[in-house]
Amino acid sequence: MSEASSQKVVIVGAGPAGIRAAATLIEAGLHPVVIDEGHRAGGQIYRRPPDGFVRTPGQLYGSEAAKARALHACFDKLVEAGRLTYFARSSVIAVHDRRLHVLEEGCLHVIGYDRLILATGASDRIAPVPGWQNAGVYSLGAAQIALKAQGVALGRRIVLIGSGPLLTLVGAQLLKAGAAVTAVLDTSSWRRQMRGFPGLAARPIVALRGLALRARLGGRYHAGVTVECIEADASCVTAMRWRDPGGRQRITPCDTVGMGWHLRAETHLADLVGCAFAYDEQWQQWLPQTDAMGRAGNGVYLAGDGARLIGADGAEIAGRLAAMACLTDLGHAASPVQADLRKLARLKRFACGLACAFPWPAEMVRTMPDDAIVCRCENITAAAVRDGADFGGGEANRVKSLSRAGMGRCQGRYCHLAAVELVAAQSGCASRDVGRFRGQAPVRPAPVGAFLRED
Amino acid sequence: MNTGRIVRLAERDRVEVQFFLDGEMRYALAGDTVLTAMLAPGHALRKSEFGPEPRAGFCLMGACQDCWVWQEAGPRLRACSTPVTGGMRLRTTAPESWP
Ligand code: FES
Numbered sequence A: 001m002s003e004a005s006s007q008k009v010v011i012v013g014a015g016p017a018g019i020r021a022a023a024t025l026i027e028a029g030l031h032p033v034v035i036d037e038g039h040r041a042g043g044q045i046y047r048r049p050p051d052g053f054v055r056t057p058g059q060l061y062g063s064e065a066a067k068a069r070a071l072h073a074c075f076d077k078l079v080e081a082g083r084l085t086y087f088a089r090s091s092v093i094a095v096h097d098r099r100l101h102v103l104e105e106g107c108l109h110v111i112g113y114d115r116l117i118l119a120t121g122a123s124d125r126i127a128p129v130p131g132w133q134n135a136g137v138y139s140l141g142a143a144q145i146a147l148k149a150q151g152v153a154l155g156r157r158i159v160l161i162g163s164g165p166l167l168t169l170v171g172a173q174l175l176k177a178g179a180a181v182t183a184v185l186d187t188s189s190w191r192r193q194m195r196g197f198p199g200l201a202a203r204p205i206v207a208l209r210g211l212a213l214r215a216r217l218g219g220r221y222h223a224g225v226t227v228e229c230i231e232a233d234a235s236c237v238t239a240m241r242w243r244d245p246g247g248r249q250r251i252t253p254c255d256t257v258g259m260g261w262h263l264r265a266e267t268h269l270a271d272l273v274g275c276a277f278a279y280d281e282q283w284q285q286w287l288p289q290t291d292a293m294g295r296a297g298n299g300v301y302l303a304g305d306g307a308r309l310i311g312a313d314g315a316e317i318a319g320r321l322a323a324m325a326c327l328t329d330l331g332h333a334a335s336p337v338q339a340d341l342r343k344l345a346r347l348k349r350f351a352c353g354l355a356c357a358f359p360w361p362a363e364m365v366r367t368m369p370d371d372a373i374v375c376r377c378e379n380i381t382a383a384a385v386r387d388g389a390d391f392g393g394g395e396a397n398r399v400k401s402l403s404r405a406g407m408g409r410c411q412g413r414y415c416h417l418a419a420v421e422l423v424a425a426q427s428g429c430a431s432r433d434v435g436r437f438r439g440q441a442p443v444r445p446a447p448v449g450a451f452l453r454e455d
Numbered sequence B: 001m002n003t004g005r006i007v008r009l010a011e012r013d014r015v016e017v018q019f020f021l022d023g024e025m026r027y028a029l030a031g032d033t034v035l036t037a038m039l040a041p042g043h044a045l046r047k048s049e050f051g052p053e054p055r056a057g058f059c060l061m062g063a064c065q066d067c068w069v070w071q072e073a074g075p076r077l078r079a080c081s082t083p084v085t086g087g088m089r090l091r092t093t094a095p096e097s098w099p
Helices: A015-026 A059-079 A141-152 A165-177 A191-196 A204-220 A268-272 A309-331 A338-357 A362-366 A380-393 A398-401 A416-427 A448-452 B032-038
Strands: A009-012 A034-036 A085-087 A090-096 A099-104 A107-112 A115-118 A120-124 A137-139 A158-162 A181-185 A224-231 A238-245 A250-251 A255-261 A263-265 A277-280 A286-287 A296-298 A300-302 A373-375 B016-021 B026-030 B068-071 B087-090
Touching: A009 A015, A015 A059, A015 A309, A059 A309, A090 A268, A115 A309, A120 A141, A120 B032, A137 A141, A141 A158, A141 A165, A141 A255, A158 A165, A158 A238, A165 A181, A165 A204, A165 A255, A181 A204, A181 A238, A191 A338, A238 A255, A238 A296, A263 A286, A296 A309, A300 A309, A309 A338, A362 A416, A373 A380, A373 A416, A380 A398, A380 A416, A398 A416, B016 B032, B026 B032, B032 B087
Parallel strands: A009 A034, A009 A115, A034 A085, A115 A300, A137 A255, A158 A181, A158 A255, B016 B087
Antiparallel strands: A090 A099, A099 A107, A120 A263, A224 A238, A238 A250, A277 A286, A296 A300, B016 B026, B068 B087
């Protein structure tokens, strides 16, 4: 065995980035380990339904069907040929000393690595809206997963709110499948969306496809709205209250609200493994730092939406590049990467256009009512976070320990950005100046029993 | 027959699976997650421990942990990422034996 192939490379995540990284390593003769939370590889965008479901890739993935099919086939073939070791339904909950602590079916085991490729993806970027703690409020991603992986709608009358490509896409997909979507409310105005145009022009076909989807929403789509609150009775959501751009109050009855403001990179493991983070003005969130290939230092590589929010096509390229960087560092001959880097740069221009067109609703969060819930895990209010900032000063982690926002079961995934925004507003500074919540293991809750049984 | 939150739009020709929800027998389809199975006849998965409102999941991707539900015996499970299996006995509230 050569020196390089005796090195253990572990990939976390089997979406587009993770799969392409694995394939690239295998082509060079390595046998990587792939750990993924899904029941089947594919990630979120190319998520596969359980066995026995019959919709075709065309029905499931629309214009992206060929890519989805190719990616799934690539991974399945490698697994079948025994070219990689695959842990499905497994969550990495901690990293320490080049060892991953992996939770699989309630049991904890440890997997060591020499090199680590993190392809952990992204999830919806959530801004709290008064009433969002009620049953029947979901992320936009959830609505899409329900449709793709289960063939269901999460309610009988659905309103979608937020901003970003997913807002339009989920709306169009639900309508096409026969769900009752009654309104799609975009907090970004048409004028603001036009500001993204120069970047969006980097992928004219994708941009046009987005507009075509938007057209399918017809009069349900409203740009530049102000969302006010989600009304609910004792059992579930009953209506969405909002204002149109002219300031008129509107009430749309519904039993379900899907919400999301574009995406948030999933960075907990990058944090635990010691990656440097910087506040990214463009994306209005903290992101881990890498070189152009995805090197984060210390034998760690980042690829896909978990590092930069450039979407599935970009994730495939970034996965390949991260694997090539890893191979080069292991002493393999370097492969040409210029073409991939160029493609990635174009995708990044497009992604920046999206970020500009569909911004984080900072003002809405800064002015949210005191009694509105910020942390959905433990029903912590905006007032509690503001009090924390008054008492502890404008530093995110101090407010976290004072208010408990960010310490609930989701580990701050859905309140972090809003809590930080509130702390900044209360202290009269910019979001970047109050820092970010530090990640803490376990990054997924683990049953106590799992620690007792640890091998 | 279906009066709950979930509306089945596709993949309706799967075999039925029997399970129990708060002691009552219910039917789901093979391949359903526990979340789908519970919200097809029902409206919520559990009560919030921190407020008056019931909860019905949020992210469906194993990230928010809003969907933990009780089993009559044994540990809780994450409804959005656990497939329903025949004979499962699920509850929307904690079992009496819970301390
Ligand atoms: S709904 Fe978020 S973890 Fe299940």
